[in-house]
Amino acid sequence: MSSDNEARKRELCRQRVARHRARRKAGLYRFAGDLEGAETEDALIELGYLKPDQADDAAAIHAALMEFIASGLRAAFRGL
Incomplete structure (x- = not known):
């Protein structure tokens, strides 16, 4: 493997660790x-988190x- 490839792999690894x-x-x-x-x-639509016209919008679904x-975690935490 070339040194350029190795350097690229190391840089990608450093970036991943930094994001983590x-x-x-x-x-x-x-x-x-x-x-x-x-x-x-x-x-998500039935529970009111997503509008029906957003069902094909990946960002809206996310x-x-x-x-x-988050709301489930908040509710669970309040219930403790």
């Missing part, structure tokens, strides 16, 4: 998971899902 540390410093967690698209959109999770 910045998220942790900000108190954020990163997670990934697979959800059934139609069921998730329907649930924002609605994040708000759903």
